[in-house]
Amino acid sequence: MIEAKEVDKSFGEHHVLKNISCSFEKGKTNLIIGQSGSGKTVLMKCLVGLYEVDHGRIIYDDRNFSEMDFEQRKNLRQEIGMLFQGGALFDYMTVEENVMFPLNMFTHQTKEEKLDRVNFVLKRVNLENVNRLMPSELSGGMRKRVAIARAISMNPKYLFCDEPNSGLDPQTSGVIDQLINEITKEYGITTIVNTHDMNSVLSIGDNVAFIYNGELWWNGNKNTILHTENKELNEFVFGTELTSRLKR
Amino acid sequence: MKDCCNFSKNIPVEFKVFTQTGDYVLLMLRVFTKPQKARIFWQRLMDEIQGLGIESIGIVAFISAFMGAVVAIQTAYNIDSPFVPLSAVGFTVRQSVILEFSPTVISLILAGKVGSRIASEIGTMRVTEQIDALEIMGVNSANYLIFPKVVALLLINPVLIVLSMWMGILGGWLAMSGFGLVTTTDYVDGIRLDFEAYTIFYSLMKTLFFAFIISTISGFYGYKTNGGALEVGQASTKAVVVSSILIILFNLVLTQLFLT
Ligand SMILES: Nc1ncnc2c1ncn2[C@@H]1O[C@H](COP(=O)(O)OP(=O)(O)O)[C@@H](O)[C@H]1O
Numbered sequence: 001m002i003e004a005k006e007v008d009k010s011f012g013e014h015h016v017l018k019n020i021s022c023s024f025e026k027g028k029t030n031l032i033i034g035q036s037g038s039g040k041t042v043l044m045k046c047l048v049g050l051y052e053v054d055h056g057r058i059i060y061d062d063r064n065f066s067e068m069d070f071e072q073r074k075n076l077r078q079e080i081g082m083l084f085q086g087g088a089l090f091d092y093m094t095v096e097e098n099v100m101f102p103l104n105m106f107t108h109q110t111k112e113e114k115l116d117r118v119n120f121v122l123k124r125v126n127l128e129n130v131n132r133l134m135p136s137e138l139s140g141g142m143r144k145r146v147a148i149a150r151a152i153s154m155n156p157k158y159l160f161c162d163e164p165n166s167g168l169d170p171q172t173s174g175v176i177d178q179l180i181n182e183i184t185k186e187y188g189i190t191t192i193v194n195t196h197d198m199n200s201v202l203s204i205g206d207n208v209a210f211i212y213n214g215e216l217w218w219n220g221n222k223n224t225i226l227h228t229e230n231k232e233l234n235e236f237v238f239g240t241e242l243t244s245r246l247k248r
Numbered sequence: 249m250k251d252c253c254n255f256s257k258n259i260p261v262e263f264k265v266f267t268q269t270g271d272y273v274l275l276m277l278r279v280f281t282k283p284q285k286a287r288i289f290w291q292r293l294m295d296e297i298q299g300l301g302i303e304s305i306g307i308v309a310f311i312s313a314f315m316g317a318v319v320a321i322q323t324a325y326n327i328d329s330p331f332v333p334l335s336a337v338g339f340t341v342r343q344s345v346i347l348e349f350s351p352t353v354i355s356l357i358l359a360g361k362v363g364s365r366i367a368s369e370i371g372t373m374r375v376t377e378q379i380d381a382l383e384i385m386g387v388n389s390a391n392y393l394i395f396p397k398v399v400a401l402l403l404i405n406p407v408l409i410v411l412s413m414w415m416g417i418l419g420g421w422l423a424m425s426g427f428g429l430v431t432t433t434d435y436v437d438g439i440r441l442d443f444e445a446y447t448i449f450y451s452l453m454k455t456l457f458f459a460f461i462i463s464t465i466s467g468f469y470g471y472k473t474n475g476g477a478l479e480v481g482q483a484s485t486k487a488v489v490v491s492s493i494l495i496i497l498f499n500l501v502l503t504q505l506f507l508t
């Protein structure tokens with residue numbers, strides 16, 4: 001379980017996160033939803049320590065992340081996998097080298113063991129025979145899958161995904177969502193996903209936090225989200241043609 | 249940890265140079281640490297020597313040969329007194345190439361070629377979140393990305409500069425014998441006249457300084473890029489301008505220091 005307690009974050013005058021407290025459960029796909037610019041990415045980067053919070057605490061299974069020094073964080077980070085919005089694959093490395101990178105950096109496995117692991121995770125994300133390709137030769141969906149493979153190569157306890165299906169067609173988005181959800185259940189990972197896609201919310205939202213203007217506005221799950229009285233959330237949920245027809 | 253390099257936010261422009269120097273020093277403290285995995289460091293170093301060094305050989309040789317030729321031709325045509333021997337041409341080429349042209353001008357050219365490459369490569373990694381990806385894995389991204397580049401330039405730039413010296417002198421000779429201005433014997437006599445090995449040492453010391461400036465300044469501007477493709481371009485321009493200015497300033501300081 002990961003908990004955020006009274007988290008505040010500003011960039012200069014711009015107060016982006018306002019007193020956010022919420023928790024994300026193990027073995028569940030926890031979603032952070034909200035409009036573009038509402039602060040989802042900043043919240044996620046605060047959770048993993050890429051940004052320092054101005055105020056508040058981040059707790060990983062009773063370990064206070066905010067009080068850790070550089071070395072302790074480095075150790076904790078080896079339990080974290082993260083999928084970035086654009087994939088963030090290293091563009092001068094092949095798919096295989098990308099997925100193997102954390103293993104090379106942090107394990108003492110033999111070449112064969114590492115290769116086994118790489119092929120295993122690539123297979124898990126339904127990618128085969130792409131080992132020698134460069135990231136620039138992959139489609140958007142494949143990049144995301146390689147990035148997922150890299151994120152889970154070290155068997156993380158915590159998985160963070162920033163807009164895993166931005167820029168993908170609805171069908172591929174669904175595939176990526178299901179993949180993240182399955183992996184979460186299969187390995188009992190604490191997964192946090194940022195999204196503004198209602199399809200994802202309704203299919204994989206075990207636990208949903210709605211961020212509005214940097215504040216935690218609503219907390220629930222995929223079943224309760226269609227039946228709330230919250231005005232801003234309703235506007236977000238029923239904001240598209242498709243979902244507004246659903247309401248009628 | 250992006251936040252460690254964010255001193256310069258919300259501070260009046262006049263103080264920027266101080267806060268940037270502070271940011272630079274903080275970044276360097278993260279760069280100059282022991283690499284996490286020696287084998288990966290060696291691999292990165294070899295790649296950088298290839299990318300930053302070997303690929304610069306052509307341009308360095310080309311520019312040096314032509315500059316040597318031009319210096320020789322200028323000198324040859326400007327000697328009209330019968331009291332100045334023609335060996336002065338070889339002497340002038342040698343002195344200008346070894347003392348200033350190769351270490352300083354070639355370093356400036358490398359600041360353009362290599363500096364922009366370093367800044368845009370690292371800047372692109374920053375804006376596409378590849379640096380965040382490294383940090384998340386627990387990699388010291390500053391050390392992983394910048395340190396091999398610094399070491400590569402410190403190793404390869406002296407080699408390039410020595411090559412440049414040879415090519416400059418060779419270019420001067422080709423021009424002189426090609427146009428029949430000075431005989432080979434006179435030219436070589438000039439090259440050998442009062443030669444002091446110390447000048448080579450002095451040149452290489454300057455080169456090492458400049459290599460350090462190019463790699464760390466460009467690494468710094470790339471690493472602290474913020475935004476998108478536009479900012480990557482700006483970072484790479486800044487890297488070239490600032491390292492060129494620093495090379496010129498330090499050239500004055502070092503020349504004073506070494507020659508007194
Ligand atoms: N590094 C930064 N410096 C300044 N402002 C930032 C930075 N990162 C994000 N912001 C601001 O924080 C707000 C929230 O951004 P973000 O979390 O990226 O939104 P999203 O919910 O779309 O992911 C935006 O207004 C953005 O301009």
Ligand SMILES: [Mg+2]
Binds near residue numbers: 040162
């Ligand atoms: Mg975002």
